[in-house]
Amino acid sequence: MKTKALIIMLAALAVAAGFAIRATSEIDDANIALAALASQGDELRHKSAALDERLRMVRDAIAEAEKSEATLAKNRGAADSSAAPAGGHASDQPAPAARKLSPASLVANDPKKMAEYAKNYRESLDLTLGGLFKQLGLLPEQIEKVKDLKVWVEQSRMDLEAAAQAQGLDMQGEAYQKMRWGVLENGGKKEAEVFASAELLDRNRRYSRLGYLRNTVQRIASSEMGSDTPATFLQVERAIDIVAANSQRRDPKNPERWSYGWSWPDWATINWEIAGPQLQRELSPGQFALLRQFLRTQETWSAVAKRNAANQTEAAKLTRRPGG
Numbered sequence: 001m002k003t004k005a006l007i008i009m010l011a012a013l014a015v016a017a018g019f020a021i022r023a024t025s026e027i028d029d030a031n032i033a034l035a036a037l038a039s040q041g042d043e044l045r046h047k048s049a050a051l052d053e054r055l056r057m058v059r060d061a062i063a064e065a066e067k068s069e070a071t072l073a074k075n076r077g078a079a080d081s082s083a084a085p086a087g088g089h090a091s092d093q094p095a096p097a098a099r100k101l102s103p104a105s106l107v108a109n110d111p112k113k114m115a116e117y118a119k120n121y122r123e124s125l126d127l128t129l130g131g132l133f134k135q136l137g138l139l140p141e142q143i144e145k146v147k148d149l150k151v152w153v154e155q156s157r158m159d160l161e162a163a164a165q166a167q168g169l170d171m172q173g174e175a176y177q178k179m180r181w182g183v184l185e186n187g188g189k190k191e192a193e194v195f196a197s198a199e200l201l202d203r204n205r206r207y208s209r210l211g212y213l214r215n216t217v218q219r220i221a222s223s224e225m226g227s228d229t230p231a232t233f234l235q236v237e238r239a240i241d242i243v244a245a246n247s248q249r250r251d252p253k254n255p256e257r258w259s260y261g262w263s264w265p266d267w268a269t270i271n272w273e274i275a276g277p278q279l280q281r282e283l284s285p286g287q288f289a290l291l292r293q294f295l296r297t298q299e300t301w302s303a304v305a306k307r308n309a310a311n312q313t314e315a316a317k318l319t320r321r322p323g324g
Contacts, residue, residue, distance in 0.1 A: 105162035228286030
């Protein structure tokens with residue numbers, strides 16, 4: 001009898017232990033699920049804040065565009081009334097053609113396309129900014145924050161462009177440029193938050209500012225070198241430093257602008273009498289010859305672009321002349 005009671009008691013204890021283990025496991029699973037939900041909640045709040053900021057920026061762009069349009073309409077009405085022939089009406093004049101939206105604006109206006117574009121753009125950053133991540137020695141979580149920043153800047157740029165085009169705002173006008181600089185300045189503030197140290201921030205900005213120059217110089221580290229030895233990472237960076245230091249780069253209105261960097265007029269300002277010998281000390285003869293060839297091509301395009309800009313300016317002057 002005692003043995004049977006003992007067996008029943010042990011069986012009950014085993015069942016109770018099983019229930020306890022199962023309950024503990026379920027509690028652990030519930031805690032894991034709660035932690036995952038909390039993480040998702042943080043991510044959703046982050047995305048919601050980003051969307052709110054994008055919406056605010058678009059609203060500002062629309063408001064600025066409406067203000068600009070009202071001013072243009074007022075000026076246009078005054079001009080039409082003074083230029084209309086006797087007995088005619090300004091309303092008889094043909095209405096201006098609607099501005100065609102750019103591909104970027106079409107994407108920005110479609111939430112599904114924008115989400116897909118943002119995903120692809122983010123994935124492409126491993127290729128386009130992989131060198132930066134490696135050079136700065138960023139941790140995985142820092143890399144993700146940099147990607148978040150770059151995607152935000154790209155989306156903001158596209159949203160602003162879409163809003164401006166939809167409202168007929170002059171993309172070269174002061175109002176649009178003011179809002180564009182606002183986006184860049186906000187990006188600069190976010191950038192300072194991502195890079196904790198001043199040294200990292202400065203190195204990142206230098207890398208970004210000279211991106212146009214880097215894309216050309218780093219070709220000597222590719223298969224384009226043919227039978228010669230491709231340049232190393234350090235050789236490429238040294239060559240960039242030499243070329244940038246021996247050029248007369250344009251003076252921006254505000255040197256603190258975070259986006260200021262190498263632009264097409266700068267190719268024609270490289271002082272080869274100084275830069276040439278310095279580059280030859282850092283590069284092999286084949287590397288130097290190919291780099292000189294690459295940069296000569298850019299110098300040619302720079303001269304062509306400068307001449308085209310001058311021709312367009314002259315043509316605009318001629319069209320403004322009476323009888324032009």
